[in-house]
Amino acid sequence: MHTTVGLIGAGGIANAHLPAWLDLGHDVVVHSIADDAEALTRRHGGGRTVPSLDALFEAADVVDICTPTHTHYELALAALGHGLPTICEKPLTRTLPEAEDLVARFADARVPLFPAHVVRYFAEYAELHRAVTRGDIGSVAVQRHTRQGRSPAGGWFLDEALSGGVLLDLMIHDIDMARWIGGEVERVFARTHAVGGSQSTQAFLTHANGSISVLTATWTTAPIEFRTLFEVAGSHGLLHADSDERRPYRYQGDAVPAPDILPDFSPLTSPYRAEIEDFVRSVATGVPPRVTALDGLAAMRIADAVARSAAEGRPVDLKPLEAA
Structure with a gap:
């Protein structure tokens, strides 16, 4: 399954997600409200930046949220508004009521939501x-x-x-x-x-x-x-x-x-690559991934x-x- 990924955020954890997406052969568009998206794509030799969330959602088949915790809920809801399968960095949201609401909304819409519990x-x-x-x-x-x-x-x-x-x-x-x-x-x-x-x-x-x-x-x-x-x-x-x-x-x-902020890991056996590959496989086949939205909610x-x-x-x- 080849996809265009909308990567939101270009900070620390995006430096693990972007190379994994590229290594798996996907196209990536990046948007960040900070002035760091261009530096991220140059650092990893791939991806292109877009000037707005609307442009990102327009281009993307799936969304990857790599932003500060307190922004996860609103960004995931925005992705859901466009019907886009979403992988969201842990924790799923900042508060429990947000997590409960988010998981229920994605389930009702039958849109995949994947909490990135990489461990x-x-x-x-x-x-x-x-x-x-x-x-x-x-x-x-x-x-x-x-x-x-x-x-x-x-x-x-x-x-x-x-x-x-x-x-x-x-x-x-x-x-x-x-x-x-x-x-x-x-x-x-x-x-x-x-x-x-x-x-x-x-x-x-x-x-x-x-x-x-x-x-x-x-x-x-x-x-x-x-x-x-x-x-x-x-x-x-x-x-x-x-x-x-x-x-x-x-x-x-x-x-x-x-x-x-990232622990040491081997690029040859990157757990970030493995979790993203699992998410993509689940979206393509409907087979539940190793970590489900309910797992993120339970945590x-x-x-x-x-x-x-x-x-x-x-x-x-x-x-x-x-x-x-």
């Missing part, structure tokens, strides 16, 4: 899911997921009203993973702590099957490198992965490297419960998510 496409996490599904470790009892990185240097990321903070930037990935591995979540208890530009949230999830997930997400101003870790324990074994254990180069010291429901629990200092119960 499901990283090799170690995909293999974790396969191993659990095969029964390699028996019944899952406890999961531990950790994700940490340097605090954003500035801009909309540091405005929690716009970004959702470390919860919607980092923890949302592991919320999705914990649910993918352990099933639906019934109860959440969380704590968050912020000092200056550093922020850390820890959440305890109780799944419907009785298993427990412990999630920790941290932004820190300390000069650390991006790191992810998981341990999943079952009745017959343990699965473990730590990005530090396979890192070929480490630095510890006072120098702060240039900011980069937002759990994240909303985490935020409420941390703010109120009490556990929060979740009702079952009804299928659309």
Whole structure:
């Protein structure tokens, strides 16, 4: 399936999406309200810029939203107004009511909506899911997921009203993973702590099957490198992965490297390419992708419960998510 993609936004994550679209052989038109679209297309040797959203929607067969979190809802609604299948960077929206409304509208219109929860496409996490599904470790009892990185240097990321903070930037990935591995979540208890530009949230999830997930997400101003870790324990074994254990180069010291919001990945096995390929295949065939709109909504429901629990200092119960 050859498509023309309307890529909205030319910031950090667009530098992962644009080369993936180009590598898969699609035409790409780019629009950004910032003066960075031309630089993006030059950097990656492909794509062309258009001066407005209307021009982008007119040219596009599908839409890819790579803009700040608080803009996702309105842009996705605009794409839906043109009947365009849409892939939207995580989180699906800034707030839970927006996510609920967006998923319902796309479902009613029978237009595909794909939340870009890319961690499901990283090799170690995909293999974790396969191993659990095969029964390699028996019944899952406890999961531990950790994700940490340097605090954003500035801009909309540091405005929690716009970004959702470390919860919607980092923890949302592991919320999705914990649910993918352990099933639906019934109860959440969380704590968050912020000092200056550093922020850390820890959440305890109780799944419907009785298993427990412990999630920790941290932004820190300390000069650390991006790191992810998981341990999943079952009745017959343990699965473990730590990005530090396979890192070929480490630095510890006072120098702060240039900011980069993307974790390391191989261009040969890019998870961003894999998720986009899955989205395109789903649009062409009607076969559900690895991540559905309901998965994106479920992650937002759990994240909303985490935020409420941390703010109120009490556990929060979740009702079952009804299928659309």
